[in-house]
Amino acid sequence: xxxxxxxxxxxxxxxxxxxxxxxxxxxxxxxxxxxxxxxxxxxxxxxxxxxxxxxxxxxxxxxxxxxxxxxxxxxxxxxxxxxxxxxxxxxxxxxxxxxxxxxxxxxxxxxxxxxxxxxxxxxxxxxxxxxxxxxxxxxxxxxxxxxxxxxxxxxxxxxxxxxxxxxxxxxxxxxxxxxxxxxxxxxxxxxxxxxxxxxxxxxxxxxxxxxxxxxxxxxxxxxxxxxxxxxxxxxxxxxxxxxxxxxx
Numbered sequence: 502x503x504x505x506x507x508x509x510x511x512x513x514x515x516x517x518x519x520x521x522x523x524x525x526x527x528x529x530x531x532x533x534x535x536x537x538x539x540x541x542x543x544x545x546x547x548x549x550x551x552x553x554x555x556x557x558x559x560x561x562x563x564x565x566x567x568x569x570x571x572x573x574x575x576x577x578x579x580x581x582x583x584x585x586x587x588x589x590x591x592x593x594x595x596x597x598x599x600x601x602x603x604x605x606x607x608x609x610x611x612x613x614x615x616x617x618x619x620x621x622x623x624x625x626x627x628x629x630x631x632x633x634x635x636x637x638x639x640x641x642x643x644x645x646x647x648x649x650x651x652x653x654x655x656x657x658x659x660x661x662x663x664x665x666x667x668x669x670x671x672x673x674x675x676x677x678x679x680x681x682x683x684x685x686x687x688x689x690x691x692x693x694x695x696x697x698x699x700x701x702x703x704x705x706x707x708x709x710x711x712x713x714x715x716x717x718x719x720x721x722x723x724x725x726x727x728x729x730x731x732x733x734x735x736x737x738x739x740x741x742x743x744x745x746x747x748x749x
Contacts, residue, residue: 502530503730508576510534510568510621512559512613513586515542518637518685521718522583522725524550529726532576536568537586559586560608565616569624579624581729584614584659585637595650603651610655614662622675631674633729636663637721638679640744656681660740667738676737680724683744685716712745 509526513519514535523546527533533552537543540556547554555571557564572579588609590598614636625632641649642656663679670677684706707713724743727733742748 502528503726503732504581505530507531507580507729508534508572508578509581509583509729510536510572510579511583511585512536512568512617514546515539518682518718518721519583519585520546521722522585523552525719525722525726526581526729527552529730531581531729534568534572534575559584559613559616560605562616562619565613566620569617569620573624578628579621579632580630581633581635582617582621583635583637583725583729584617586613587637587655589649589652592646592648594648598651606651607655607658610652611658611662614659618666622670625675626673631676633733634666634670634675634677635725635728636660636677636679638663638681638740640681640683640742640748643681643740643742644748663740664738671737676728676734678728678737678739678741680721680728681740681742681744681748682716682721683710683742683747685718685721710745710747711749714745716743716745 504526509531511519511523511533514523515537523533523535527550534555535543535547535552536555536557538558543554553575555568557568559565588606590602590606636659638659639656641653642660645653660679663677667677720743724741
């Protein structure tokens, strides 16, 4: 098993990419803290994979600290953090996105990484064995689409924060990388497309992806397993597009 003995936190684990990552990590031998605002969903998942469910809002420092503390209390430490929880605004003209929505998207997608760093990095430092932090960025932060201006901005921030964190933490063998999915078949797909999820609208988006399909939770989980395992011990500061060639 590729992650045998590792202790991992996955945020936004109750559905979508996060659920796929948590399931794959557990299958590879990791002890998983499944964190989500949807505690009921996190509990369902944790029960199925033998992990620990923790509720919380990743935009709030106290909630994120509690997630990290739960990993220490239940499993005795921490090796891997996957900052997966995210949200978006509907695909629409940028001036039509209201301030409350703007603030929420930045709080969930960007400030959450600040709070997780505050809580998790001291633990990784104290343990002295390094660690892997994986931020779920997006191709939106590399090659943005119109209609998602403010969401694009959050993922651009995630990507550059990843590279900067990697440089600052490298001397302590704490690796930081970003997995950058293209649009995926998750609960947010209609918001990303800006309309009802119809075959015709999907076809417009698929036309921009050379391999001709959306990303799946399994695609993202596969990338995260590699970045979490010891075989990628010399990989840090990488923005890894998992995008079927969209940003090639």
